[in-house]
Amino acid sequence: MYRTHNNGALRAEHINETVTLAGWVQKSRDKGFMIWLDLRDRYGITQLIFDEERTPKDVMDLAKTLGREFVIQVTGKVIERESKNAKMATGDVELLVEKLEVLNQAKTPPFTIEDTTDGGEDLRMKYRYLDIRRNPVKEKLIFRHKVSIAVRNYLSEQGFIEVETPYLIKSTPEGARDFVVPSRMNEGQFYALPQSPQTFKQLLMVGGMDKYFQIVKCFRDEDLRADRQPEFTQIDCEMAFVEQEDILNIFEGLTKHLLKEVVGFEIENFPRMTYDEAMAKYGNDKPDIRFGMEFGELNTVAQHKEFKVFNDAELVVGIAVPGGASYTRKEIDKLIDWVKRPQVGALGMVYVKCNEDGSFKSSVDKFYDQEDLTKWAEATGAQPGDLICVLSGEAFKTRTQLSALRMELATQLGLRKSDEFAPLWVVDFPLLEWDEETERYHAMHHPFTSPKPGQMELLNTNPGDVKANAYDLVLNGNEIGGGSIRIHDKETQSKMFDYLGFTKEEAQAQFGFLMDAFQYGAPPHGGLAFGLDRLVAILGGQETIRDFIAFPKNNAGRDVMIDAPAKIDEEQLKELNLKITL
């Protein structure tokens, strides 16, 4: 036995017991006649003491050779500490060492193994096993485990069955690009890694499983960008004989349970908002509602005056910045520069200072009098002391720009608190969205989403207006889950593929198995999938996703620790039954 206790276990009640501990040398303080050493493991730190008078000489000598991160085993007596440390769980005691064994030596780590480290991200990724020894990283992985097991137990208690779906499936050119896997046994053929278990969970509903879930890895070979992983984890759920309302209730219950269990946050029923409302109020289909700053539309009150920019605009829209009237000219110029950055793309910004005395001072005083500006203040909800920021232009773009500004200002003002949680449901998403590049409509959620009852006919006349029973769960400005009620009959599914530009043959070749299944008694069904990586990150305080993944890939999709992907040898290539020339 390597240890009788772990390093977080010893208390005053253990005084005078002889115990054995093992762990890593966190640090040691050598006073010559006495050495104090912090011994660390996953569970905590225990202070060891080596004392010239009480510790055997050979042990004392060996203790002097120990470096940081050496792995040691010690036996000794638990004694009361002279200067107790109330901040440490084991701070009442220390271990007077009698025996010491070095289980493994350690080279000097490339960065300090402490809560705050001097290691840059690249270095910490390369030595991820050392990074994981640091409390903040270790705690995040443990937190992720707690979230996962809470999800599983909650759903299991609600009658959901976790069913494993296959990883080696068939490539479909819909959506993001698939990772493909050449098959050795079937010449010239490929498996694909799933982007989600969507079709399989629908087949499980056809199969009568009634309530399915799975915490499952999914894969997307997309162009990488910051904090997006080519492999990611999904909490995937599906239910039969349900309407949207049933699904929202179940997963609102799950989310409340998680907030309560893992972060101790209790919350009432989640607000619901239509997609159109979210876009109008926040310019965003995943609004952060931890703070206000709702949009005020100013078309009626700002157009038909002399200001051409507004008159020509499809939309004039503003937000009130709390306390912003005190911004200096320089601060306001900085905001204007911010919205004009290419990433935001506004051409300019009009502003109105709402003075404490009730008067207004704007950048467009030439065109608008105090009475006009009073109406602006009303529309945006601005109070004396606030600053109104106004953007204008094409409606969708302007909303998106103002949404970016709203988020930026909230960050600056400290309104996005990581220990506050503001979930909401965004419902009634459009079925389709226009794609500039291919110049056609695409499925906004996916091609299995059902239009709202009676809206199928609109497809041919006003496709952009067709709404779906599709919903997102938004938490603190992030989409953490999304789903829909699905199509469950072959005819509708076939029409949908047709509308989305699939030929009959393509649709049959790729999704024939699903449409065939629909002919054998498919029940009405729908579901939802949570992005576990993001959910965990937000519950854990909104840090980057990568922090909560044990072995993440970098922004180029590489695991720098194991150096993957890598070249493979000629023999392996030959065996793939593919003529591949590198």
Added chain:
Amino acid sequence: MYRTHNNGALRAEHINETVTLAGWVQKSRDKGFMIWLDLRDRYGITQLIFDEERTPKDVMDLAKTLGREFVIQVTGKVIERESKNAKMATGDVELLVEKLEVLNQAKTPPFTIEDTTDGGEDLRMKYRYLDIRRNPVKEKLIFRHKVSIAVRNYLSEQGFIEVETPYLIKSTPEGARDFVVPSRMNEGQFYALPQSPQTFKQLLMVGGMDKYFQIVKCFRDEDLRADRQPEFTQIDCEMAFVEQEDILNIFEGLTKHLLKEVVGFEIENFPRMTYDEAMAKYGNDKPDIRFGMEFGELNTVAQHKEFKVFNDAELVVGIAVPGGASYTRKEIDKLIDWVKRPQVGALGMVYVKCNEDGSFKSSVDKFYDQEDLTKWAEATGAQPGDLICVLSGEAFKTRTQLSALRMELATQLGLRKSDEFAPLWVVDFPLLEWDEETERYHAMHHPFTSPKPGQMELLNTNPGDVKANAYDLVLNGNEIGGGSIRIHDKETQSKMFDYLGFTKEEAQAQFGFLMDAFQYGAPPHGGLAFGLDRLVAILGGQETIRDFIAFPKNNAGRDVMIDAPAKIDEEQLKELNLKITL
């Protein structure tokens, strides 16, 4: 809301309530003036009744059009059943239907959706979603879920953290062949899918996670054979600061917990047996000990007589078949033919009938007298009424042949009961095994397994004798788990790779990250992995693995339902940044 209750819910207490149910038409009996219909869902069956006198005419007419597997929704009053069915949970009541809606029609299923079906395996795989509607299949998937969640909760309570390890890793030419995944972003480079998370869990131990587990998919691109899946699920575990004893205790605890929780079977401590003992007693490193028939070695008592076959043999070994003395000549000939089949490979079989009167009648009476045969009976533990079967030849082969015969006889005698569970630990496995093909020693478990303390030197003199702290958990003649204490220092690991024929460069290129990690304070560690597919199958009554997998692949590695793997289009191939010619 599609339903107020599921089809397993209604009881006498619901009589007179108006309820809504939904589900599949299991069968209907139309008596003209009255129709009885069984409505099925995951939870059970409820009998519906349509009655000319009490059911509206349009509903009655519609009911007559319903076919098997139609999906319907009904509303009506719960009434007491005239002829109660004690075998059905809902057998006290039936639903007098007032409203009926057809939610979806169904084509006639290609096989009957009943506990015993007329569908062959291929057909059931092609229409797996219909197969899953059948109770035996559905129950197996639910059973698998119960095992998984019981494993997770047990290990979680023991302080294990489930950590997700990556699926897109690096190919290593060790062990079985990897599935590889071309990387679009890194020209000419490949990820590999993991055969197990072995190196990652070891890195987690270096990272101080202390106790890790994961239920995780693994992949092996091996030549397929019956009931082996290219993707399979593992319960993967690792612990730091442990010796073999600690690991056996923890996972014996887990296995006992599963036996108790999911199959209601309680059991004392598991027996332990060394590999050498298992081979000597059962000719097998995963003996089925639900029954006896242990091997009796007969060299001392059967050699040095006139029988040349035995005198020339390295090993003469027999088993006693309970009650086998009554076998006819024909039955015994059949056994002899059985051991001579190429799959078993024995050249012949000697037998001894142990008559009830204490006398013996053998096929080698010419060479052995009653006194000799008495000794054979003693060595094999044969009782009056038994049959002793004796094989001889090269030791390992002969043991393997007799083991096959032992299993076959036990099956014939009904000694392998599916509701009995006989686990045991097989320990002290050899570190290496000789590979005829490559004419060198290979790691028996894997190259990360540590030799027993002090045995490293034997590597150069008697490599076949080196034992490892490697252990298998065996249940009913199946290896359900296996593991070892690992090497945790760079020097030993490096020597091991060297011994196994890796050049320094190969070892560094493939496992450098692990050996580097060992230099930064790796703790002693070890672990174990269970094959979840097999574990679930055995706990569930020893049927084929495939039955417990929702969407299995066939023996050729194909998913016939979705028709994968498949060809992919030219565009996709081009984008892979590989010059691939099919």
